Amino acid sequence: xxxxxxxxxxxxxxxxxxxMAGPCDILINSEDKLLAHxxxxxxxxxxxxxESKFSRYRTDNIIYKIxxxxxxxxxxxxxxADLLNLSxxxxxxxxxxxxxxxxxxxxxxxxxxSENVPSRKQVKLLLKYIGWEKVTWSPPLITLPKxxxxxxxxIAKEYAVDRxxxxxxxxxxxxxxxxxGGDLRVVxxxxxxxxWRVGVEDPGTEKRAIRMLDIRSGGLATSxxxxxxxxxxxxxxxxxxxPMTGWTVQNAPRSITVCAGTCVExxxxxxxxxxxGRKAEQFLDxxxxxxxxxxx
Amino acid sequence: MAVTKNxxxxxxxxxCVALGVSSSAAEVTEVDSAILIYSEIDRVxxxxxxxxxxxxxxxxxxxxxxxxxxxxxxxxANGATSxxxxxxxxxxxxxxxxxxxxxxxxxxxSFKDTRGAIDASYSFPLSRLTKAVVGSHFSAxxxxxxxxxxxxxxxxxxxxxxxxxxxVAFSHxxxxxxxxxxxxxxxxxxxxxxxxxxxxDNDIPNRLPGNGTKNAADxxxxxxxxxxxxxxxxxxxxxxxxxGYQNDPYKFVSLVYPDSINYLYESRQxxxxxxxLFGEVKRNISGDVLTxxxxxxxxxxxxxxxxxxxxxxxxxxEKSYFQPHVRWYNQSAANHFIxxxxxxxxxxEYASSDYRLSxxxxxxxxxxxxxxxxxxxxxxxxLEHYKKLKNKSxxxxxxxxxxxxxxxxVDAIILQASFSLGF
Numbered sequence: 228x229x230x231x232x233x234x235x236x237x238x239x240x241x242x243x244x245x246x247m248a249g250p251c252d253i254l255i256n257s258e259d260k261l262l263a264h265x266x267x268x269x270x271x272x273x274x275x276x277x278e279s280k281f282s283r284y285r286t287d288n289i290i291y292k293i294x295x296x297x298x299x300x301x302x303x304x305x306x307x308a309d310l311l312n313l314s315x316x317x318x319x320x321x322x323x324x325x326x327x328x329x330x331x332x333x334x335x336x337x338x339x340x341s342e343n344v345p346s347r348k349q350v351k352l353l354l355k356y357i358g359w360e361k362v363t364w365s366p367p368l369i370t371l372p373k374x375x376x377x378x379x380x381x382i383a384k385e386y387a388v389d390r391x392x393x394x395x396x397x398x399x400x401x402x403x404x405x406x407x408g409g410d411l412r413v414v415x416x417x418x419x420x421x422x423w424r425v426g427v428e429d430p431g432t433e434k435r436a437i438r439m440l441d442i443r444s445g446g447l448a449t450s451x452x453x454x455x456x457x458x459x460x461x462x463x464x465x466x467x468x469x470p471m472t473g474w475t476v477q478n479a480p481r482s483i484t485v486c487a488g489t490c491v492e493x494x495x496x497x498x499x500x501x502x503x504g505r506k507a508e509q510f511l512d513x514x515x516x517x518x519x520x521x522x523x
Numbered sequence: 524m525a526v527t528k529n530x531x532x533x534x535x536x537x538x539c540v541a542l543g544v545s546s547s548a549a550e551v552t553e554v555d556s557a558i559l560i561y562s563e564i565d566r567v568x569x570x571x572x573x574x575x576x577x578x579x580x581x582x583x584x585x586x587x588x589x590x591x592x593x594x595x596x597x598x599x600a601n602g603a604t605s606x607x608x609x610x611x612x613x614x615x616x617x618x619x620x621x622x623x624x625x626x627x628x629x630x631x632x633s634f635k636d637t638r639g640a641i642d643a644s645y646s647f648p649l650s651r652l653t654k655a656v657v658g659s660h661f662s663a664x665x666x667x668x669x670x671x672x673x674x675x676x677x678x679x680x681x682x683x684x685x686x687x688x689x690x691v692a693f694s695h696x697x698x699x700x701x702x703x704x705x706x707x708x709x710x711x712x713x714x715x716x717x718x719x720x721x722x723x724d725n726d727i728p729n730r731l732p733g734n735g736t737k738n739a740a741d742x743x744x745x746x747x748x749x750x751x752x753x754x755x756x757x758x759x760x761x762x763x764x765x766x767g768y769q770n771d772p773y774k775f776v777s778l779v780y781p782d783s784i785n786y787l788y789e790s791r792q793x794x795x796x797x798x799x800l801f802g803e804v805k806r807n808i809s810g811d812v813l814t815x816x817x818x819x820x821x822x823x824x825x826x827x828x829x830x831x832x833x834x835x836x837x838x839x840x841e842k843s844y845f846q847p848h849v850r851w852y853n854q855s856a857a858n859h860f861i862x863x864x865x866x867x868x869x870x871x872e873y874a875s876s877d878y879r880l881s882x883x884x885x886x887x888x889x890x891x892x893x894x895x896x897x898x899x900x901x902x903x904x905x906l907e908h909y910k911k912l913k914n915k916s917x918x919x920x921x922x923x924x925x926x927x928x929x930x931x932x933v934d935a936i937i938l939q940a941s942f943s944l945g946f
Contacts, residue, residue, distance in 0.1 A: 236897060309542050316538040320531045386542070393543065426895075439895070489539050496535070508683065512651045514532045515582050522752065 231267050233260065238417065239402075242267030246274040247384045249408035253395070256402030256417045266398060270391045270405065277387040281310070281379045283330065293369055294376040300368040308366045310379055310386065317495055318359040324502040325495065328371075329470035330378030331356045336475070338466040350473035357470050385448055385494035388412045392490075404442075405490075412446040412490040427484060438484070438519065446490035450497035451482030451521070467501045478505035486517035582648070589642040591662075600933075602774035602876035603629040603786050604863045606923050612775070612786065613711055628931050631773055638664040644673075652679040660694075666772075668697040675743070684749040691742055698735035700772035706731055707770060707790030708874065729788075735768025753807040763797040776876045777863040779921045784863075789875040791859065797822040812836040826880070828854035846891040848907065856882040865921060878911065878933065885911045889937070902941070909935040 232243045240263035242253040253270050255263045283290050293301045303311065317325040331353050335345035356374045363370040371377065379386075384407055392405045392412040402417035409427045417423065422441035427449060440447070450467075464475040479501045487493040496516060500507040511518040575589040601612060603623075610623045612631065623629040644658030659672045671694030679686050698704070709729040741763040748756050769791045778785040803816035818830040834848040857880040859873035889907030896902065911933035 313538045313542055316534060320534050389539075389542070439901075488536060491539050491542065492532075492535055496532075505682075509651065516532070517579070517581065517583070 231264070231271060233263060233267065239263070242270070244271045244274075246271065247278050247387060247407060249384075251408070252406045253391075254404040254406065254423065257399075262399065262401075266395055266403070269398065270395060273391050273394055274387050274407075277383060277390060280306075281383045281386075283376075283378045283380060290377065290379065293371060296371060298370065298373045300363070300370040302367050303369060305367075310382065311364060311369060311377075312366065313382070313491070314377075314379070315359065315364060317499075321499050321502065323358075323360075323471055324469065325381075325499060326357065326359050326470035327377045327379060327381065328357050328359055328362065328375055329468060330380070331374075331376055332468050332470070332473055335473070336464075336466075336468060338464075344464060354473050357473070381498060382491060382494060384408075385410050385446075385490040388490040389446065409484075410446075410448045410490055410494060411442075413442055413444045416443065442486075445486060445488050446493045447484065447486050448490055448493035448497050449482060449484040450494075450501045451480065465501075467498075469502060476502055476504045479503075480507050480520040480522045482521045483507060483511070484519045485511065583654070584645070584647045586645045587643070589640075591640040591642075592638070594637045600878060601629050601631040602771075602776060602789060602878075603784070604777040604779070604876065604924055605629065605931075606777075606784055608923070610784065610786075629775075636664050636666075638662060638667075649676070652683070653677070656690075666698065666700045668699075670695050671739075677745075686745075686747040688745045688747075689743070690745070692740070694739045696737040696739070696767075698737065698768050698772070703730035704735050704768070704770075705729060705772055705788035708776070708787050708870065711775060711786040711788065735770070735772075737765060737767035737769060739763060739765045755805045757801075757803045759799075759801040761797075761799045761801070763799075765795045765797075767793055769793060769795065771875075771877060774875065774877050776861065776874045779863050779865050779923060781866075781921065782923065784923060787864070787874075789877065790873045791875050792824060792873050795822055795824055810838045812838075824880070825856065825858035826854055828852065842895040844893050846893070848887070848889045848891065850887040852883075852885045852887075854883055856880060863921075863924070883911055885909060885933075905937070905939040905941075907937040909933070909937065 230244070234241045234243065236254070239254070239256040239258060240260060242255065242263060244251050244267070251271070251274060253267050255266060257263060279285060280288050281290055282288065283294070285291060289301075289303060289307050293303070311327075314325070314327045318327075332350070335349045335353055337343060356372075356376075361372055361375065362377075388405050388407050388410050389412055392403075392414045395403050395405070395414050400415065402423075403414035404423045404425070405412050405414060406425060411425060411427075413423060422443040424439060424441050425447075427438045427440060427447065451465075465479055467476045467479055468474065469476050483497045483500050485493045485497040485500065487496055493516075496511065496514060497518075500511050500518070500520075503510040508518075508520050511520070574591075575587065577585060577587040579585050603610065603612070605623070605626055605628050608625050610629055611620055612623070612629060613620045621631065640660065640662035642658065642660045644656055646654060646656040649655050654677050656675045656677075657672075658674070660669070661671075662669045671692065673690060673692035675688055675690030677686055677688030706729040741761060743759060743761040745757065745759045748758075750756055770789055771791075772788070774789045775786040776789050778787050797820060799818060799820040801816065801818045803814065805812060805814045812835070814832075814834045814836075816830075816832045818828075818832075820826070820828045820830075830850065830852050832848075832850045834846055836844055836846045838844045857875070859871065859875055860877075860880040860882075861871070861874050862876055862881075864870070864874060887907055887909045889905060891903055891905040893901060893903035
């Protein structure tokens, strides 16, 4: 269990804890330390609930149950159903590029910065276990063909940011911001109406660069990870995989940061943009969203 | 099951609403404020307060507004040459006089002005790769009013690695010095004969009628090119044309007699065409940024100038940096620049002794320190020293000025503090 750390800021408190494999920060525009502690505790509890519920590393949750049902239908609760509905919608609007069944590809791809690029055959063998269209989803029942599995890791963190934001908004009307390692969401405005200033790491660059942003409302998410790739014969294989080919997306930006109404939207847009490779910028511009793309 | 582009976001947003998370439009704002104190050692000091605000309306539409108030006090070289005797000058309004000791550079100590300026601009996309900016400015001080507008259009090419832009700017200035505009190359009020009624502004002789006006138009063509992921370069060409009243009503030219000096109001040509070429390279060196630029300017007043500017932003820690800065500037004199006039030569049509039009070399060096506070706000302090290097005094100096430093060096210290207000 990680501890909560409260740090005094000149306009209130910042609460830190670790969850979902990274730092989680809650900024609170109030001098009330007790209240800050309460709010951060709630945020941490909610984050851990979401993490344990949707992690694919556990054997006691709904994801494990779905993935190990042996082609039998599994009934899911309404929250899981909401996330499956969203995943299904994203699969449609991305013409198959967004696919929560693509996780099995990690059996072939291990992004450890080595040269271990899988063989075509290895990848091809896995492709038959990929494709949301092969899944029978009739809420609240989901049936996965044998050998297939789902992974909500691609949206769980952003979902947690939005969920925690919603929960904090119900608890208090003071200004707050939720920031889980750059995936963030403005809960509410600061007392004096000034924007939140956040430094968002641009992971596309080798030396850490921070992009300073003033955000008043909405959410923000970044895709791209300079530490997860394979390098062979001078070709860099990013960790972004195209579920339709089973291969990494070529010519994608090193990192994409997108601004949208919610953190989930921003996260999905940045992931979809990555999957558009060289046309990532065009894709985002077509959507009319504020974005920053970093290329080599 | 193809989904059209515009519907994608709508579909996604409604899918998120179904998740139970409410969406609100993203909004981004930046605010900065700066205080600048410019102190030309023993001469002019300038305190500047600037407030700028930027607002992102979304969809790449950005508006910005900047308000500046500054105040100049102190002394400014009036153009007259130093002499071996005390010299007395009268301000253009005729109401103030000041005296310069023997051997000293004559400085106008009545120099005092307050300026207010407002700048507004708005940029918006015309298409996916084309962006337009429109802007305007207005500034006013006691004796000077300027109003202007500008517009530019830029387009990205070559996967956004190349940006080409074309801009135009116009401005209209009104110059209305206290006491009226002096008639060029006539004698300073106090030295005019039969001048026993100088309290009455309407009666000051040797004045030009009405206000002076000046119009300026500029065209700027700019090419920005990404060279590699750490290097970006920019090349600008600009052409500017200024027409109208370009004299500085507070500057004199000394007319040197064997035993005395007469002070004449300066006279500049009323048309000036400038061409400038500017090149800049910025390179990221493992987190630090080196910026080097060169500018060449040539105008039809005969001035050719070269500017070399280098700065290195040394990122000391994640939150603080030091930026040393060196700038070297050299220019040739304007055709009508003359340190002083003598009675041996015929009176020229144009003459100015303003050191800014002289043959000169100046060096600026400074250091800037910036820091991001734990609140995320940024503060920076810049300290710079500007030094105009000495020119050689001309040979055959008339008796009244012999042994004097006719081209004194100019030193200025600039201290600027800026901080984000964050409102």
